[in-house]
Amino acid sequence: MSTLIRGGTVVNATGAVAADVLVQGEKIAALVAPGFEVQADTVIDATGKYVIPGGIDGHTHMEMPFGGTSSADTFETGTVAAAWGGTTTIIDFAVQAKGTSLLSTLDRWHGKADGNCAVDYGFHMIVSDVNDTSLKEMESCIDAGVNTFKMFMAYPGVFYATDGEILRAMQKARETGATIMMHAENGIAIDQLVAQALANGHTDPVQHGLTRPPELEGEATSRAIALAKVTGAPLYIVHLSASHALDAVTKARDTGQNVFAETCPQYLFLSLEDLAKPDFEGAKYVASPPLRPKEHQTELWRGLRTNDLSLVSTDHCPFCFKDQKELGRGDFSKIPNGMPGVEHRMDLLHQGVVRGELSLERWVEISSTTPARMFGLYPRKGVIAPGADADIVVYDPTAEQTLSAATHHMNVDYSAYEGMELTGKVDTVLSRGKVVVDGAGFHGGAGHGRFLGRDLNQYLI
CATH class of the missing domain: 2.30.40.10 (Urease, subunit C, domain 1)
Incomplete structure (x- = not known):
């Protein structure tokens, strides 16, 4: 044919x-x-x-368990929506629970995705339990075509890894050529700020942003970069949202360190003002890291032009407003973290071309070519x-x-970009x-x- x-x-x-x-x-x-x-x-x-070339979204979360619920898109509905938006490949995250093995985790995610996806797909591995067994299993994951391993400096008690655990995983990455992906926020300090806000009766969704200040993203990013430098491991900062973190990435890249970072459309087009919408509407915009004040957007667009930000992924992790986001009424810390976006990434980034923020070629580069090279898919x-x-x-x-939510194909009851x-x-x-x-x-x-x-x-x- x-x-x-x-x-x-x-x-x-x-x-x-x-x-x-x-x-x-x-x-x-x-x-x-x-x-x-x-x-x-x-x-x-x-x-x-x-x-x-078809878009490659290097950061999605289909059917992801979080806080007693799961993201609303299945691998079928999410990849159908991706196709409608011009994305023909996604790379999702297999999520290791503490006490389980990486290989059994990968098998579970294959069970969710295999035979259900409308476009091609790959996996990253979330490593939440660092021990001798899981470090050895990283090698088996690489043999199975999964060579990027995400860790968290946030979410103590769930995904959080200590600096020592991160160091050990980075040493294994240096040994194998794998890349460590990092959710860089200082979760220990954030938990204290969250507890203080709730104790003082501050429960609205905007507090999610106020208790995760950009300085704590910058600090964690700098710390991750230092650990990567000590170990010689490649480092990829996921969903970078703040100029403080971008400054740290830029400095590291200027010295020739293997440090890369992505940002997401929500950080380019939405802001803390959306989190502050009244009547609990701000819950629709709760994601981590949080939306930032608008002045950060200018720096992120600059980072995309200068290649200090390598690419744009979505961190697509949709939770419906009804029955899911509403779990956090009266306690912003219980709002499921995540926003929908896999369908609109290509179109939103094209606005950068329309507005003169990006060249036509750079649009293609950050949405397709760089993710293909970064994640080992180029020139296929x-x-x-x-x-x-x-x-x-x-x-x-x-x-x-x-x-509009009335016309999109994602399995979620609102649009973060309505109208x-x-x-x-x-x-x-x-x-x-x-x-x-x-x-x-x-x-x-x-x-x-x-x-x-x-x-x-x-x-x-």
């Missing part, structure tokens, strides 16, 4: 060129000069549109080139849309050569997505 995408502008991280794209089966077969006649079974008209993913998987998005840069008007919209999506989204609707289904065993981070020096 062959498909020709004709008349569009092919945009890779390295540049844009007018070209047609020939797909044979699941692979890109050729880029063809405009006007050159090629026969194909199906022709897609991309006139006036961009032809870009993240590029429009012969031999790559035919994960392709035909994108209309002039289409107008308004985001936001955007310029640019996904037109057609191919996943490994199959049209899964077009103007007629969704044509994919559970089981199309395949597990991706991943190579090591390609940016390590």
Whole structure:
């Protein structure tokens, strides 16, 4: 089966060129000069549109247990929503519970995802129990195609790791070439601030932000970087939200240290003001790290331009407002942490192009190419080139849309971006050569997505 995408502008991280794209089966077969006649079974008209590699969301949480409930998107509903938004690969997190093994955890997450995903997927591993056995099992995870290991400086009693435990895991990462991912917030200090706020009767959702100040994200980020320097391990800071943390990452990268960081759309477009919305509406915006005052947004956009921030993922972890976020009425510390976003990442980042914050090529780079390289999927993913998987998005840069829970496909009862008007919209999506989204609707289904065993981070020096 062959498909020709004709008349569009092919945009890779390295540049844009007018070209047609020939797909044979699941692979890109050729880029063809405009006007050159090629026969194909199906022709897609991309006139006036961009032809870009499918998005790669390197940070999602489908069916994630948290605080007595679970995130609302299953691997099926979440990957369907991803496809609607032009994301053709997700990398989710297998969550180790204390007292369990990494390999049994990975098996459980395979049981959740295998046969249920509409787009391709991989896993990171959350390490919450550092001991001789789990450190040894990191090697087996790498053999199984999972070579990124997330740890937490937050959530004492649940995921929290001591500096000594982090040091040991980093030593194993240095030995194996794996990358340690870090949730960098000072959880010990945060817990004290939370307890003090509640004791003083401060229970509204905005307190979630006020008790997790940006200075404590900056401190933890600096500490993680120091531990990585001592051990020589690669370090990847997840969901960076604050200029304080960005300053620490920038300084480390300027010295040549293998330190990388992502940010998320919510930190680029939303702020502490949203957390402060009255009548418990602010609960919709509770995530960790929290939304910051608006002045942080300017620094994050700068970080994306200068590559001090390497890419943008979503930290997609949706909890419905009704019956889930409402668990925290009267106690902000019980509001499930997480927000929906997997469907809108590509469109939101395109606003950076519209506003002059990002070049067209940088848009593709931070949403597809860099995650492919960072997480060992390039050149199979993240590029429009012969031999790559035919994960392709035909994108209309002039289409107008308004985001709303009434029209999104995520399994959650609110939109964090309700009423936001955007310029640019996904037109057609191919996943490994199959049209899964077009103007007629969704044509994919559970089981199309395949597990991706991943190579090591390609940016390590």
